Amino acid sequence: MTQNNVGALVVVKPGEQKSIAGIITERDYLRKIIVQGRSSKSTKVGDIMTEENKLITVTPDTRVLRAMQLMTDNRIRHIPVINDSGMMGMVSIGDVVRAVVSEHRQELDRLNAYIQGGY
Template identity: 90%
Template structure:
């Protein structure tokens, strides 16, 4: 389950609850399942998940341990870097630098 900002607004602020005394489990939306990736997940797969689920951050889980968090910015930078490398290889090939 994932706590989303709309859950916080509707279930904490609007209902007059206190953030300090309310358990996260009490306000999480049931239909929101935690979306994760593994360290070996390909960047484009993570990007597709993030796009499909409309999320900006995705936890990286190995077994039961959280290894890190990937943002959509991280994913975009990786894709742009990969495309730049490919363009450089193609330019080198065209110019006879291979």
Template identity: 60%
Template structure:
């Protein structure tokens, strides 16, 4: 993830350099060279996250790109569920973590991840059938979470510093889950869109 942060900074420096070189023919070359590293870019007109600058993109907008997948029973399990059932749910939905709720009252209790399974079940030789999720989960007081209005760069920073790939989005209650893939996609779309606009400007596509 540190490499991703460096890549984003490199992208921003490329933009600055291209602007400074505008007029001597070097800008278009620099932009095209950057495009080639990513194998093309996404048009800002078709991007699911509106092009408006990374500092203004929030977690809420990233959740919107996930459509109906942003919230549902696939996202959580209960403290008294068997670990094997939680792991099967993760596998079936191709996700690496589940929010853990208390039975009946449905209040947030914690989060369980594939890492918890690997370290606390496989690593300790415990039975995933006999062990309950509540025994291996990370307690709610230790959960790293974000809110809907958190900036995506802040979300990325939290994931990088804490070496996690998923964070729940909590606005008093759970409203969704975002992954590092969701955040990276939004960042790349924003940066690529800005480069595309600059390239069009340099080539005279703006009037």
């Protein structure tokens, strides 16, 4: 994660690239390895990941504000995006914040144009 500057990795089921077994985050590593005094070399990812049955996911049709609400309510920073075929990608809190800021910026531009008579 450090080498690739990512805060979470999706764990896939053996032989099934789009089938999610769970997710491992920097927070999982910190709380379940560092704090508990475990060894990174001998601890398996499966022992510290958030398992599939506890995983919070969204679909490609989920609205950005809904994803933000799920992240806020569950105190998470990453949500896998899935559809009927399996995993499609991952959304981070940074992605969500950028989308909301962009939307607000566009709305401000429209309002400014309206006020200035640009319509």
